[in-house]
Amino acid sequence: MxxxxxxxxxxxxxxxxxxxxxxxxxxxxxxxxxxxxxxxxxxxxxxxxxxxxxxxxxxxxxxxxxxxxxxxxxxxxxxxxxxxxxxxxxLEKMNRILDIRPDDELAVVEPGVINADLNEAAKPFGLMYAPDPASYRFSTLGGNVATNAGGLRCAKYGVTRDSVLALDVVLADGTLIHTGHQTFKGVAGYDLTGLFTGSEGTLGVVVGITVRLRYLPADVRTVAAFFPDFRTAAAGVLAVGAARVQPAIMELLDGATMEALDGAHGSDLRTRGGALLLIQTDGFGAEAEAAAVRAVLSELGGTVSSEGSAEAERLVELRRHSRGDDVEHEIRVGEDIAVPRSQLVHYVAELERMAADHDVRLKVVAHAGDGNLHPTFWIDAAEGAAGTARLNAALDESITVALRMGGTITGEHGVGQFKLRWLPQEQQSEVLELQRRIKAVFDPAGILNPGKAI
Amino acid sequence: MxxxxxxxxxxxxxxxxxxxxxxxxxxxxxxxxxxxxxxxxxxxxxxxxxxxxxxxxxxxxxxxxxxxxxxxxxxxxxxxxxxxxxxxxxLEKMNRILDIRPDDELAVVEPGVINADLNEAAKPFGLMYAPDPASYRFSTLGGNVATNAGGLRCAKYGVTRDSVLALDVVLADGTLIHTGHQTFKGVAGYDLTGLFTGSEGTLGVVVGITVRLRYLPADVRTVAAFFPDFRTAAAGVLAVGAARVQPAIMELLDGATMEALDGAHGSDLRTRGGALLLIQTDGFGAEAEAAAVRAVLSELGGTVSSEGSAEAERLVELRRHSRGDDVEHEIRVGEDIAVPRSQLVHYVAELERMAADHDVRLKVVAHAGDGNLHPTFWIDAAEGAAGTARLNAALDESITVALRMGGTITGEHGVGQFKLRWLPQEQQSEVLELQRRIKAVFDPAGILNPGKAI
Missing domain, CATH: 3.30.43.10 (Uridine Diphospho-n-acetylenolpyruvylglucosamine Reductase, domain 2)
Structure with missing residues (x-):
């Protein structure tokens, strides 16, 4: 057959x-x-x-x-x-940038266009496509739309959804529809563009994307601040907010992550502190904002790197590429929790307790500006089924605790197949049922990416 | 019965x-x-x-x-x-601000809270609720969510949808559901929060709203520039973009609007130019951005007000309150078109032609930063049915032309009841049908705000 x-x-x-x-x-x-x-x-x-x-x-x-x-x-x-x-x-062969319209500040692309390629194409016009998932050099805009991808710059510039203006979508039966508008604003009808964004290919196949472009910042400043521990670094995140500075990037790395980076790149981060806060400001106010950041972080006891912006920027690049550091003899699972910003420090304390309780290793990086954490738990592969059971127990508990703190099971990676088991903990049965019925409106036979997202 | x-x-x-x-x-x-x-x-x-x-x-x-x-x-x-x-x-009696959480930078409110009241409550924490429809002193957040309201600050801070994190919604059958998350980012399941936002009460009744708050800007600068005509002022809008300045507010007023303001407030705007561009920058870079704005606008031949920020700010306030200037002996209809930014000048030229062709009066203001125009057509009430017919013909043509330029029939006011007749011109029948079926998922008997929005 x-x-x-x-x-x-x-x-x-x-x-x-x-x-x-x-x-x-x-x-x-x-x-x-x-x-x-x-x-x-x-x-x-x-x-x-x-x-x-x-x-x-x-x-x-x-x-x-x-x-x-x-x-x-x-x-x-x-x-x-x-x-x-x-x-x-x-969709990888549908990779043409169909149009860049500088005065309209938008671009029209096929779904297979690589995120970084669009940015290269927009640069000569003084424009950029803001959402920057860690995979930006490889991932496609269609994939970014499917997962409503986030990235480092989200706290200031928003996630993928905030940059998508219009979509061309092929429905399960082959019908081509157009959603949204070629304008920044538009409220005609229901927000189908937003509904497709993040629906992981379960409602239709995105074949065309109109995105808003943003101005390439006139100036960029980067500050690195080392703190004795995660608690004080997390206090720094709130202090920057209290100073009313909206950084473009605000990344928080724990000691274990610094050790991993040192191991991979020969740096000496871990000797300089127990937690690292990397903050990038951009735009016309970048220098004034960086000065305000340096002042509040120093006051909190942070050691603000004296190496200047260039060295701090190198650290941001290290951070960007810290994803997916597979180690052969280890089993690693990365997560994508988000919690309200005030809970960052409490959540990391809980993660450390769980790692100890379940005897698994832990490292944490966070997009601290929006409370999105990427903890990684791991065990030695030699530990076998018993180790995997401990790993899963730690994962499950990390989800339960995040939800109890008002968080979500996924800040930017999507539910996919892997997180489906946790979705009913976050969403009430009525909401799950509504989503199944919306799915049925678009794809009555259920042929589109079954068993994913909802 | x-x-x-x-x-x-x-x-x-x-x-x-x-x-x-x-x-x-x-x-x-x-x-x-x-x-x-x-x-x-x-x-x-x-x-x-x-x-x-x-x-x-x-x-x-x-x-x-x-x-x-x-x-x-x-x-x-x-x-x-x-x-x-x-x-x-x-919902006007459900008007309690339930929570303001400064470190989480969010607020939880009932739907009847007035937009301005939330801003007053957030101010002591150095925070603001960004979306600011002209009605902000009277309109409720529930209404803002229902229409996905825009405002003056949208180009920089986004529309209502971009500030709504979570909703409590009562469905047609009385079921209470919770959508979204108490975090800035979250991609678990379909974006029901976005679907409800702008659905004009046709899918459910919003009874609780969690919004993201933004930092009150550390500095605000306002620039007023007079131009000989609309064409040169619109060129100023694109020049500010080319200088990579993202203003918080960028309002464009035509000569007829200036005359109306002069009549109402005793000002002398119209004697100073044929079009007025009002630009507000904010944040740590406000002064540097304002300087860049003044430079590019002067170079284009704009007369940048020498009166300084205070006088320009007074003009912004005049503009804010220019809404709803009903005149007893006239029949006025205001519109809410949005077009791609590059089309602003062409669209206004077309509006002027239509006004002449159909013998109706016209004035135009635009949220120029996002291409959202509010033309007002009017006739003398004494003209009777013949006048109304000409008014409607001008309205219909203004919609057709906007759509031909890649625009939308409503940038921020919503379809409601009045714009339903134009919706099929903007959206294909398959999209209209999908929306009817989504409506049926939430409200199978069709009791919620029938005959609106879709």
């Missing part, structure tokens, strides 16, 4: 590249999220046009085949993991 | 204030939008708690009675106009 289905696919979308070779299927079977059960797709298809995507979805509706849309596969929640009897719809 | 229904209502929600007196019904029969057919509601009810609202909606579901939720009634699209056999659900 499988062969028959694929034969039908090939005939339905003549000329569209597709593959069924085992090596390819294996490569496209997962994203960078934890895998609970590795499943190979039936095929991978690479549409190159909106019409191609419509053809694939018409075929999928007719044959009742599950479709897993995929950008660069850099997601970390399993949103692009293959599910049983699915095809992978890779 | 009507008496029976009301008797049942009174018994279903004992202790909840309600009125059926003709004077009250008349007062609550409409908002500030144009009225096509004046309809009196059956009753007005004033719930004081979430439980009261649930009681009203359970009763309304049982009796299949239409419910029109209402804040302060300052909307201008007829979103709160009474419809046939409806009750008005006034």
């Amino acid at each position: 499988t062969t028959e289905v694929l034969h039908d696919l090939e005939h339905s979308i003549p000329g569209v590249a597709f593959a069924t070779e085992s090596a390819v299927l294996s490569q496209y079977s997962r994203d960078q999220g934890p895998v609970q059960e590795l499943i190979e797709p039936l095929a991978v298809v690479w549409p190159e046009s909106v019409a191609d995507v419509q053809g694939v979805l018409r075929w999928a509706s007719r044959s009742n085949t599950a479709v897993v849309p995929r950008g660069a596969g850099t997601g970390v929640s399993g949103g692009a993991h293959a599910t049983r009897n699915c095809i992978i719809l890779s | 009507t008496t029976e229904v009301l008797h049942d209502l009174e018994h279903s929600i004992p202790g909840v204030a309600f009125a059926t007196e003709s004077a009250v019904l008349s007062q609550y029969s409409r908002d500030q939008g144009p009225v096509q057919e004046l309809i009196e509601p059956l009753a007005v009810v004033w719930p004081e708690s979430v439980a009261d609202v649930q009681g009203v909606l359970r009763w309304a579901s049982r009796s299949n009675t239409a419910v029109v939720p209402r804040g302060a009634g300052t909307g201008v699209s007829g979103g709160a106009h009474a419809t046939r056999n409806c009750i008005i659900l006034s």
Whole structure:
């Protein structure tokens, strides 16, 4: 039957590249999220046009085949993991920047455009695309939209949703719709653009994206401040707020993260303190803001780096690339909790207690400006099933405690497949049911990325 | 039958204030939008708690009675106009600020809280609620959420949706749900918070709102620049963008608006130019940004007011309060178009042509930073039906032309009842149908604010 289905696919979308070779299927079977059960797709298809995507979805509706849309596969929640009897719809060949309109301060792109490539293209006009997930050099804008990706600059510039003005979306039955507007503001009808953003490909396949661009900052200043411990560094976050400075970037690293960076890059961060606060200000007020930041952090006992902006910027780059430091003999799970800002310090204290209770290792980085934490728990792979059980117990408890503090299970990575088990702890059953019914409006047969997001 | 229904209502929600007196019904029969057919509601009810609202909606579901939720009634699209056999659900008594959490930079409010009152309460903490519709001294946050209200500060700080983190909503059947998160970021599940924001009370009744607060700017500078005509002033808008300055406020007034202000306030604006650009910068870089603004506008031939910031600020206040200048012997209709920024000047040229073609009067103000224009067309009331026909022809053409330029029929006021006739010009039938089906998920019997928004 499988062969028959694929034969039908090939005939339905003549000329569209597709593959069924085992090596390819294996490569496209997962994203960078934890895998609970590795499943190979039936095929991978690479549409190159909106019409191609419509053809694939018409075929999928007719044959009742599950479709897993995929950008660069850099997601970390399993949103692009293959599910049983699915095809992978890779948007990576739809990677043209269709338009940059400097006076309108917007760009129109295909979903496969790499985040960093759009920024390169916008730079000559003095513009930038603000949302900057750690994967910005690899991840696609389609994937960014699917997960409503965050990044380092979110506290000031907002998340992906705040930069998306309009979408072209192919629905499960192949219908092409247009949502939103080519203007910064617009309130005609329901906010379908926002509904698609972050829906992880479960409501439709995004084939065109209009984004707002922002001004490249006239000036950028970076401050690094070392603190004896996480508690004092977290107090620094609140003090910067009390000084009414809105940094573009405000990253908080714990001692274990500093040790890991030292190990990887030969730096000496850990000898200089037990926690590091990296703050970047930008725009016409960057220097005045940096001065205010240095003043309040020094007053709190922080050691403000005397190396100047360049060295601090190097630290921000180190931080940006600290993602995904896989170690062969360890099992690591990264998380994506967000808590109200005032709870940062209490939550990290709780994380440290949990790590001790469950005998697992821990390091924490936080986008401190918006209370979004990325703790990583890990064990030695040699510890086997008992170790994994302790790891999972720590994970589960970290979720429960975050929710008790008024937090969320995912600040920016998405629910995907991996976090589905925690969603009912955050959302009441009525809300879960409403989402299932919204899903049914868009995709009655349930062929779009089943088992993800809701 | 009507008496029976009301008797049942009174018994279903004992202790909840309600009125059926003709004077009250008349007062609550409409908002500030144009009225096509004046309809009196059956009753007005004033719930004081979430439980009261649930009681009203359970009763309304049982009796299949239409419910029109209402804040302060300052909307201008007829979103709160009474419809046939409806009750008005006034949220004005649910006006408590429940919590201001300075370190978390958020506030939790009931829907009846006045926008300006929240700002007063936030001020002692160095914080503000950014979205500032012209009605901010009267309009409620519930109404702001229902319309996804904009305002003067949107280009920099975003619209209402960008400040709403979480909602408590009572659904048509009386179920209370919670959407969103108490954190700046959060991507668990679909964005129901965004879906409710701007849905004009057609999906549920908002009974609790968590908003993000922003820092009160450390400094504010205001620049007023007079230009010979609208064309050169609009060029100034693009020049400020090219200088990479993001003003907090950027208002553009045409000559007719200046004349109207002169008439009302005894000023001499019109003698000083044919168009006025008012720009406010804020934050640590305010002075540097204002200097950059003055430089680029002078270079373009603008006469930058030498009166300094105080006089320019007085002009911003005049502009803020230029709304709703009803004149007894005239019929006026204000609009709320948004176009891509580069089209501002072309669109205003087209408006002037239309006004001449259809022999109607015209004045225009624009939130120029985000391309949102408020043209007002008017005729003398004595012109009767023929005048009204010309007025409507001008309105219709202004919509068609805006859409042709890539614009939207409503930047911030909402569709309500008045703009429904234009919605199918902006949105394809598939999108309209999807919205009707989403509405049916939340409100299958269609009792919530029927005939509005979609």
